[in-house]
Amino acid sequence: MTADATLVEHYASGDLRARIETALATIDGPITRRTLGPLDQFHIGGAPATEWLIEQIDLASGARVIDLGSGLGGPARHIAGAADAHVTGIDLTDEYVAVATWLSELVGLGDTVTFRTGSVLELERLLVDQDPFDAATMLHVGMNIADKAELCRQVAATLQPGAIFGVYDVMSGPNFAAEEPVTFPVPWASVPDHSFVASAAAYTDALVAAGFVIEAVHDRTSAALAARGSQAAAAQSTAPPSKAAPSPLGLHLVMGTETKTKVANMVANVRSGRIAPTVIVARRV
Numbered sequence: 001m002t003a004d005a006t007l008v009e010h011y012a013s014g015d016l017r018a019r020i021e022t023a024l025a026t027i028d029g030p031i032t033r034r035t036l037g038p039l040d041q042f043h044i045g046g047a048p049a050t051e052w053l054i055e056q057i058d059l060a061s062g063a064r065v066i067d068l069g070s071g072l073g074g075p076a077r078h079i080a081g082a083a084d085a086h087v088t089g090i091d092l093t094d095e096y097v098a099v100a101t102w103l104s105e106l107v108g109l110g111d112t113v114t115f116r117t118g119s120v121l122e123l124e125r126l127l128v129d130q131d132p133f134d135a136a137t138m139l140h141v142g143m144n145i146a147d148k149a150e151l152c153r154q155v156a157a158t159l160q161p162g163a164i165f166g167v168y169d170v171m172s173g174p175n176f177a178a179e180e181p182v183t184f185p186v187p188w189a190s191v192p193d194h195s196f197v198a199s200a201a202a203y204t205d206a207l208v209a210a211g212f213v214i215e216a217v218h219d220r221t222s223a224a225l226a227a228r229g230s231q232a233a234a235a236q237s238t239a240p241p242s243k244a245a246p247s248p249l250g251l252h253l254v255m256g257t258e259t260k261t262k263v264a265n266m267v268a269n270v271r272s273g274r275i276a277p278t279v280i281v282a283r284r285v
Contacts, residue, residue, distance in 0.1 A: 004092055004119060006194060007144055012095045013256065017102060023248035033077045033107045039249040040074030040103065042187070043140035044224045044266070044277045049168065050078045052223070053137065056216065056281050057166040059083040063134040066090065066127070066158055068120045069141030072254070073100030073113060079137065080112045088133075089115040090126060121147065123154040132160035142169040143188045146196045148203060152210035159284040165212060167280040170266075172199045173221070175273035182269045187255060187262045200278050212282035220277045221270060 013019075020039065024031060037047040045052075053075075059065065061084040067076040070089025080087045091097050097115045104113045118126040120141065136155050145151050155165060170188070172181075181197055189195035204214050252259040269275045 003146075008093050010190060010194065011093045011254075013254075014095065016095055016254065017099050019253050020099065020103075020249075023253060026248045031106055033074075033081050033109065036072075036074060036077075036103060036107065036249065038247050039251070039253055040072040040077070040100075042071045042074065042251065042254060043168065044170070044270070045220070045227050047074070047078065048227055049220070049224070049277075050075045050139065051082065052220075053139070053166050053168050053279060054079060054082050056218075056279065057135055057137070057164045059085050059135055059164075062086070064088075064131075065135045065137060066123075066133045066155075068123075068136060068138040068155065069144075070100060070115055071096055073104055073115060075137060075139050076100070076113050076115075077104055077107065077109050080109055085112075085135075087113045088127075088130070089113065090118055090120055090123065091115065092117070092119055121145065121150055121154055124157050127158050130158070132163070133158055134160065134163050136163070136165045137168075138166070139168045140170060140188065142167070142171075142203065143195055143197050148196075148198060148206040149209060152203075152206040152212070156210040156212065156284055161284055163284045164215075165207070165282045165284065167203065167282070168220075169203070169278060169280075170197060170275050171203065171278040172197050173270070173273040173276035176275065182274050183265045185258055185262050186266045186269065187251075190258075197275060200276075200280065203278075203280055204282075207280070207282045211285045213285060214280065214282050216279070216281040218279040218281075220279055224277045225267075225270060 041047045063085045065085045065087045067089045070091045076087040076089045097117045100115045104110050
Protein backbone atom coordinates (compact mmCIF):
# COMPACT_ATOMS: atom_id res chain seq x y z
CA MET A 1 0.00 0.00 0.00
CA THR A 2 1.35 3.44 -0.94
CA ALA A 3 1.85 6.18 1.65
CA ASP A 4 -1.09 8.14 0.19
CA ALA A 5 -3.37 5.09 0.29
CA THR A 6 -2.38 4.45 3.90
CA LEU A 7 -3.33 8.01 4.84
CA VAL A 8 -6.68 7.78 3.07
CA GLU A 9 -7.40 4.51 4.85
CA HIS A 10 -6.56 6.14 8.20
CA TYR A 11 -8.88 9.11 7.70
CA ALA A 12 -11.76 7.89 5.50
CA SER A 13 -14.76 5.98 6.85
CA GLY A 14 -17.19 5.78 3.92
CA ASP A 15 -20.26 6.96 5.82
CA LEU A 16 -19.09 10.26 7.30
CA ARG A 17 -21.73 12.44 5.63
CA ALA A 18 -24.54 10.15 6.81
CA ARG A 19 -23.30 10.30 10.39
CA ILE A 20 -23.02 14.09 10.27
CA GLU A 21 -26.49 14.42 8.75
CA THR A 22 -27.91 12.32 11.60
CA ALA A 23 -26.21 14.57 14.16
CA LEU A 24 -27.29 17.79 12.45
CA ALA A 25 -30.91 16.63 12.42
CA THR A 26 -30.93 16.83 16.23
CA ILE A 27 -29.78 20.47 16.38
CA ASP A 28 -32.35 23.24 16.74
CA GLY A 29 -31.86 26.50 14.89
CA PRO A 30 -29.75 27.48 11.91
CA ILE A 31 -26.51 25.66 11.08
CA THR A 32 -23.61 28.12 10.75
CA ARG A 33 -19.87 27.71 10.34
CA ARG A 34 -19.51 28.20 14.09
CA THR A 35 -22.07 25.48 14.77
CA LEU A 36 -19.74 23.07 12.99
CA GLY A 37 -16.71 23.99 15.13
CA PRO A 38 -16.75 20.92 17.41
CA LEU A 39 -16.65 18.74 14.29
CA ASP A 40 -14.57 20.43 11.64
CA GLN A 41 -11.70 22.04 13.61
CA PHE A 42 -9.62 18.86 13.60
CA HIS A 43 -6.53 20.16 15.42
CA ILE A 44 -5.32 20.98 18.92
CA GLY A 45 -7.18 23.96 20.35
CA GLY A 46 -10.01 23.84 17.83
CA ALA A 47 -11.60 27.02 16.47
CA PRO A 48 -9.79 29.40 18.88
CA ALA A 49 -6.47 28.11 17.53
CA THR A 50 -7.64 28.77 13.98
CA GLU A 51 -8.70 32.29 14.90
CA TRP A 52 -5.33 32.96 16.54
CA LEU A 53 -3.50 31.78 13.42
CA ILE A 54 -5.65 34.04 11.22
CA GLU A 55 -4.65 37.00 13.41
CA GLN A 56 -0.96 36.19 12.92
CA ILE A 57 -1.09 36.13 9.13
CA ASP A 58 -3.17 39.36 8.84
CA LEU A 59 -4.96 38.64 5.57
CA ALA A 60 -6.19 41.46 3.38
CA SER A 61 -9.86 41.49 2.44
CA GLY A 62 -10.40 39.49 -0.72
CA ALA A 63 -7.14 37.57 -0.40
CA ARG A 64 -6.82 34.28 -2.27
CA VAL A 65 -5.69 31.58 0.16
CA ILE A 66 -4.75 27.95 -0.24
CA ASP A 67 -5.39 25.68 2.76
CA LEU A 68 -3.27 22.53 2.74
CA GLY A 69 -4.74 19.30 4.09
CA SER A 70 -8.10 21.02 4.43
CA GLY A 71 -9.96 18.10 6.02
CA LEU A 72 -13.66 18.84 6.51
CA GLY A 73 -13.06 22.48 5.61
CA GLY A 74 -13.38 24.08 9.05
CA PRO A 75 -10.27 26.28 8.88
CA ALA A 76 -11.02 27.22 5.26
CA ARG A 77 -14.53 28.33 6.18
CA HIS A 78 -13.22 30.20 9.21
CA ILE A 79 -10.67 32.04 7.05
CA ALA A 80 -13.29 32.87 4.42
CA GLY A 81 -15.74 34.15 7.02
CA ALA A 82 -13.35 35.98 9.31
CA ALA A 83 -11.02 37.49 6.71
CA ASP A 84 -13.41 37.88 3.75
CA ALA A 85 -11.03 35.68 1.76
CA HIS A 86 -11.46 33.20 -1.08
CA VAL A 87 -10.05 29.84 -0.02
CA THR A 88 -9.06 26.76 -1.99
CA GLY A 89 -8.64 23.62 0.12
CA ILE A 90 -6.52 20.64 -0.91
CA ASP A 91 -6.97 17.26 0.76
CA LEU A 92 -5.91 13.73 -0.09
CA THR A 93 -9.16 12.08 1.01
CA ASP A 94 -12.05 12.13 -1.48
CA GLU A 95 -14.58 11.69 1.30
CA TYR A 96 -13.28 14.72 3.19
CA VAL A 97 -13.39 16.86 0.04
CA ALA A 98 -16.98 15.83 -0.68
CA VAL A 99 -18.11 16.47 2.90
CA ALA A 100 -16.21 19.78 3.07
CA THR A 101 -17.93 20.94 -0.12
CA TRP A 102 -21.36 19.92 1.19
CA LEU A 103 -20.84 21.62 4.57
CA SER A 104 -19.63 24.83 2.89
CA GLU A 105 -22.76 24.96 0.76
CA LEU A 106 -24.87 24.20 3.82
CA VAL A 107 -23.57 27.30 5.66
CA GLY A 108 -23.68 29.58 2.63
CA LEU A 109 -19.97 29.63 1.79
CA GLY A 110 -20.07 27.54 -1.36
CA ASP A 111 -19.10 30.54 -3.50
CA THR A 112 -16.03 31.51 -1.47
CA VAL A 113 -14.57 28.14 -0.48
CA THR A 114 -13.71 25.34 -2.91
CA PHE A 115 -12.00 21.99 -2.38
CA ARG A 116 -9.89 19.69 -4.54
CA THR A 117 -8.66 16.17 -4.02
CA GLY A 118 -4.91 15.71 -4.20
CA SER A 119 -1.58 15.51 -2.43
CA VAL A 120 0.06 18.62 -1.05
CA LEU A 121 3.27 17.23 -2.56
CA GLU A 122 1.76 17.74 -6.03
CA LEU A 123 0.51 21.32 -5.75
CA GLU A 124 2.27 22.48 -8.90
CA ARG A 125 0.35 19.92 -10.96
CA LEU A 126 -2.95 20.34 -9.13
CA LEU A 127 -2.95 24.13 -9.35
CA VAL A 128 -1.43 24.62 -12.79
CA ASP A 129 -4.64 26.43 -13.81
CA GLN A 130 -4.47 28.87 -10.87
CA ASP A 131 -2.73 32.22 -10.49
CA PRO A 132 -0.29 32.46 -7.56
CA PHE A 133 -2.01 32.73 -4.19
CA ASP A 134 -1.75 35.57 -1.66
CA ALA A 135 -1.35 33.25 1.32
CA ALA A 136 -1.25 29.63 2.44
CA THR A 137 -2.25 27.88 5.64
CA MET A 138 -1.54 24.40 6.96
CA LEU A 139 -3.02 23.06 10.20
CA HIS A 140 -1.87 19.70 11.56
CA VAL A 141 -0.77 18.23 8.25
CA GLY A 142 3.03 18.03 8.28
CA MET A 143 2.99 15.16 10.78
CA ASN A 144 1.78 12.94 7.94
CA ILE A 145 4.46 14.09 5.47
CA ALA A 146 8.03 12.81 5.61
CA ASP A 147 9.49 15.13 2.97
CA LYS A 148 9.20 18.56 4.54
CA ALA A 149 11.61 20.05 2.00
CA GLU A 150 9.44 19.06 -0.97
CA LEU A 151 6.32 20.17 0.85
CA CYS A 152 7.76 23.66 1.37
CA ARG A 153 9.04 23.81 -2.21
CA GLN A 154 5.59 22.95 -3.55
CA VAL A 155 3.95 25.61 -1.36
CA ALA A 156 6.46 28.25 -2.46
CA ALA A 157 5.70 27.45 -6.10
CA THR A 158 2.00 28.27 -5.57
CA LEU A 159 2.53 31.63 -3.84
CA GLN A 160 3.30 35.05 -5.21
CA PRO A 161 6.32 36.97 -3.85
CA GLY A 162 5.52 38.47 -0.46
CA ALA A 163 2.79 35.95 0.27
CA ILE A 164 2.44 34.66 3.84
CA PHE A 165 2.47 31.00 4.91
CA GLY A 166 0.98 30.15 8.31
CA VAL A 167 1.84 26.69 9.65
CA TYR A 168 0.25 25.18 12.75
CA ASP A 169 1.59 21.67 13.27
CA VAL A 170 2.41 19.18 15.98
CA MET A 171 6.21 19.40 16.23
CA SER A 172 8.71 17.66 18.46
CA GLY A 173 9.00 18.91 22.03
CA PRO A 174 11.99 18.99 24.39
CA ASN A 175 11.42 15.38 25.49
CA PHE A 176 10.88 13.92 22.04
CA ALA A 177 12.95 10.76 21.50
CA ALA A 178 13.46 9.08 18.13
CA GLU A 179 13.37 5.59 19.62
CA GLU A 180 10.01 6.26 21.33
CA PRO A 181 8.63 9.45 19.78
CA VAL A 182 5.02 9.50 21.02
CA THR A 183 2.42 7.23 22.54
CA PHE A 184 0.11 5.85 19.86
CA PRO A 185 -2.57 5.92 18.59
CA VAL A 186 -2.99 9.66 18.06
CA PRO A 187 -5.40 11.52 15.75
CA TRP A 188 -2.94 11.68 12.85
CA ALA A 189 -1.52 8.14 13.06
CA SER A 190 -2.35 4.80 14.62
CA VAL A 191 1.22 3.47 14.44
CA PRO A 192 4.72 5.05 14.40
CA ASP A 193 5.35 4.22 10.73
CA HIS A 194 2.69 6.72 9.67
CA SER A 195 3.90 9.62 11.82
CA PHE A 196 6.57 12.12 10.76
CA VAL A 197 6.78 14.59 13.63
CA ALA A 198 9.76 16.92 13.19
CA SER A 199 11.31 19.82 15.05
CA ALA A 200 10.49 23.47 14.47
CA ALA A 201 14.10 23.83 13.26
CA ALA A 202 13.50 21.18 10.59
CA TYR A 203 10.48 23.14 9.37
CA THR A 204 12.26 26.48 9.34
CA ASP A 205 15.27 24.99 7.53
CA ALA A 206 12.98 23.54 4.86
CA LEU A 207 11.10 26.83 4.54
CA VAL A 208 14.25 28.91 4.16
CA ALA A 209 15.63 26.49 1.57
CA ALA A 210 12.37 26.82 -0.38
CA GLY A 211 12.58 30.62 -0.51
CA PHE A 212 10.80 31.81 2.64
CA VAL A 213 11.94 34.11 5.40
CA ILE A 214 10.82 33.22 8.92
CA GLU A 215 8.84 35.96 10.64
CA ALA A 216 7.83 34.18 13.84
CA VAL A 217 7.87 30.84 15.67
CA HIS A 218 5.38 30.35 18.52
CA ASP A 219 5.24 27.38 20.88
CA ARG A 220 1.51 27.07 21.59
CA THR A 221 1.73 24.32 24.22
CA SER A 222 0.51 26.42 27.14
CA ALA A 223 -2.32 27.97 25.14
CA ALA A 224 -3.43 24.59 23.82
CA LEU A 225 -3.56 22.96 27.25
CA ALA A 226 -5.33 25.93 28.82
CA ALA A 227 -7.94 26.49 26.11
CA ARG A 228 -11.47 25.85 27.30
CA GLY A 229 -13.32 23.51 25.05
CA SER A 230 -10.12 22.37 23.31
CA GLN A 231 -9.38 18.71 22.80
CA ALA A 232 -6.85 18.92 25.61
CA ALA A 233 -9.26 20.39 28.12
CA ALA A 234 -11.97 17.91 27.19
CA ALA A 235 -9.66 14.93 27.61
CA GLN A 236 -8.19 16.10 30.95
CA SER A 237 -11.26 17.59 32.64
CA THR A 238 -11.95 16.43 36.21
CA ALA A 239 -15.17 18.41 36.52
CA PRO A 240 -18.35 16.45 37.38
CA PRO A 241 -20.41 15.38 34.38
CA SER A 242 -22.79 18.03 33.10
CA LYS A 243 -26.51 17.33 33.22
CA ALA A 244 -26.84 18.93 29.81
CA ALA A 245 -26.77 16.62 26.83
CA PRO A 246 -23.43 16.71 24.99
CA SER A 247 -23.32 18.22 21.52
CA PRO A 248 -24.10 15.64 18.85
CA LEU A 249 -21.30 17.16 16.78
CA GLY A 250 -17.76 16.24 17.71
CA LEU A 251 -14.55 14.53 16.66
CA HIS A 252 -16.09 11.15 17.46
CA LEU A 253 -17.93 11.45 14.14
CA VAL A 254 -14.57 11.71 12.37
CA MET A 255 -12.29 9.45 14.43
CA GLY A 256 -14.78 6.80 15.49
CA THR A 257 -14.48 4.43 18.43
CA GLU A 258 -10.84 5.31 19.22
CA THR A 259 -11.54 9.03 19.67
CA LYS A 260 -11.08 9.13 23.46
CA THR A 261 -7.89 7.08 23.32
CA LYS A 262 -6.37 9.14 20.51
CA VAL A 263 -7.17 12.48 22.13
CA ALA A 264 -6.01 11.32 25.58
CA ASN A 265 -2.72 10.08 24.12
CA MET A 266 -2.21 13.32 22.24
CA VAL A 267 -2.76 15.39 25.37
CA ALA A 268 -0.45 13.12 27.38
CA ASN A 269 2.24 13.54 24.72
CA VAL A 270 1.91 17.33 24.91
CA ARG A 271 2.03 17.34 28.71
CA SER A 272 5.10 15.09 28.74
CA GLY A 273 6.97 17.42 26.37
CA ARG A 274 7.24 14.84 23.61
CA ILE A 275 5.30 17.02 21.21
CA ALA A 276 4.59 20.74 21.01
CA PRO A 277 1.82 22.41 18.99
CA THR A 278 3.76 25.11 17.17
CA VAL A 279 2.96 27.98 14.80
CA ILE A 280 5.44 29.21 12.22
CA VAL A 281 4.79 32.32 10.15
CA ALA A 282 6.92 32.59 7.01
CA ARG A 283 6.90 34.92 4.02
CA ARG A 284 7.67 34.05 0.41
CA VAL A 285 10.68 35.99 -0.85
